[in-house]
Each structure stands twice: as structure tokens, then as C-alpha cells.
Amino acid sequence: MNASKFVKQHGIQQAKNLLTMLKNLGCADDMKFTVVNGMWQRSSEGFTYDELDQVVQSHVVSPQVDMRKEFEPFFTKQPFYKTLRYQHGDRLFDFDQGIGYRNLTVQVGYVCFCKDDREFVLND
Incomplete structure (x- = not known):
């Protein structure tokens, strides 16, 4: 599973939550992860923290005027x-x-x- 697929399947908020958790745990930026049955784990195939962060940043919407x-x-x-x-x-x-x-x-x-x-x- 790549980072884009993770965001599509689980949503941007789950991706942000995973990024926060990985950062708090002190995981290396190049460490690869995958999600199986809703649980993240280290994997030789998957996505890195940086890849997930890039996908999340590309989905961030600039603040809009409250109308x-x-x-x-x-x-x-x-x-x-x-x-x-x-x-x-x-x-x-x-x-x-x-x-x-x-x-x-x-x-x-x-x-x-x-x-x-x-x-x-x-x-x-």
C-alpha cells in the first residue's frame, strides 16, 4: 500500500493522526510502514513518513473565508x-x-x- 492509497482508503484525518503518532514515537523519516487490518506496522513494502507527509500536505486546503x-x-x-x-x-x-x-x-x-x-x- 502506498501513501496515496492509504489516504484514499482511510481519509486525510486518519493520515494526519498516523503522522502525529509516528512523529511522537520518534520514527525515522525513511522507515517504511504499511497498514494491515487497521494496524500500522513496519514493512519492507509500504510508504515512508516523508511520503505520507507529502500526500497529506498536498491535500491541505488553504483556509477559506467563512461565508x-x-x-x-x-x-x-x-x-x-x-x-x-x-x-x-x-x-x-x-x-x-x-x-x-x-x-x-x-x-x-x-x-x-x-x-x-x-x-x-x-x-x-
């Missing part, structure tokens, strides 16, 4: 808002910093809004 204050009033004006509000109640706009909105519909709308995707806009 929630503009997005939420816009979203409440959409025709589907009342249905979603009825279905999800007060938790509709729950937001986790660094992850996004917990509700997938709201998150997709937020991403489109931030990218100024005019196809998403139903009621301007």
Missing part, C-alpha cells in the same frame, strides 16, 4: 428550506469547524454558494 453569515439567510429563502427545516429541525445548520455542515444538503449548498455556482441558485 456562513451570508449563506444561511440565503438558504432560508430557498423553496426547499421549509421541508428541510421540518425534517431536521434546529439541527439543520449544525456546523463542525474544519469539517462543514453536518447536513449533506446544506453542505452541498454551502459549497456551491462559496464557489458562486449560479446553477444552485433558485431564488436570488
Whole structure:
């Protein structure tokens, strides 16, 4: 398993956690690892700390401007808002910093809004 495949299978957060753990353990940068059944182990085949770090750094997204204050009033004006509000109640706009909105519909709308995707806009 190479570093890219590890990140695809386990996610960027797991890769960051593994990097932190390996760094705390003082593992050499050129030591090779692999993950078998969710457990990391030294291996002659696999990826190095440096390779995993490079893949993680390539996935790091630059901090974006928080547009929630503009997005939420816009979203409440959409025709589907009342249905979603009825279905999800007060938790509709729950937001986790660094992850996004917990509700997938709201998150997709937020991403489109931030990218100024005019196809998403139903009621301007």
C-alpha cells in the first residue's frame, strides 16, 4: 500500500493522526510502514513518513473565508428550506469547524454558494 492509497482508503484525518503518532514515537523519516487490518506496522513494502507527509500536505486546503453569515439567510429563502427545516429541525445548520455542515444538503449548498455556482441558485 502506498501513501496515496492509504489516504484514499482511510481519509486525510486518519493520515494526519498516523503522522502525529509516528512523529511522537520518534520514527525515522525513511522507515517504511504499511497498514494491515487497521494496524500500522513496519514493512519492507509500504510508504515512508516523508511520503505520507507529502500526500497529506498536498491535500491541505488553504483556509477559506467563512461565508456562513451570508449563506444561511440565503438558504432560508430557498423553496426547499421549509421541508428541510421540518425534517431536521434546529439541527439543520449544525456546523463542525474544519469539517462543514453536518447536513449533506446544506453542505452541498454551502459549497456551491462559496464557489458562486449560479446553477444552485433558485431564488436570488
